[in-house]
Amino acid sequence: MGMDLKHHVFVCTSCRQNGTQKGKCFANGANDVVMKFQEVIDDEDIRDDVMVTNCGCFGLCDNGVVVAVYPDGVFYKHVTVDDVEEIVTSHFEEGNVVERLVL
Template sequence: MAKPLKHVFVCAQQRPPGHPRGSCAAKGCNETLQAFWGELQKRNAFDRIAVTYSGCLGPCDSGPNVLVYPDGVLYAGVGKDDVAEIFDTHLEGGEVVTRLQAPAGVW
């Protein structure tokens, strides 16, 4: 396997219902993660991009959260409909999707 140029981490943290921090799972992270894996497969980008689910990335109240390395860009509130744009614009185009980027005070 080739070393990926970009590595995408999708928070899949689950907490009990009513937990004060909330969780990305309660906000639909599984659909977002499945969309990333589907897009990765559709584009046959396995040699350039890796997608991994992760534990908590921090700002649970703004999830689902997605972190892109080596760029160190955190996206917040990412839904399945945002995934193609992140692939086109950031992962393949090299530009941050500013409308989804977590605010500076959060990351």
């Protein structure tokens, strides 16, 4: 896999340093959001352009599920499975940040 990614997506899954998954992002369905991102990215055949990584706590818990997009430096808040397709289409494919979800 080349590292000429257009976007690297980090989804908080509330994993703490001690390894436990507990927190608002996890409780709000972060694992489902990760799986949905992977599914939509596969469906759109943009695996070479976009990588999804689950990550630990950003410390922005009241906004969970929190999703960070690099290199853009965009943070999305309260992301649900229903928002994933819009983020992929609008942001990753068309270059338009989904303003209603921006943190």
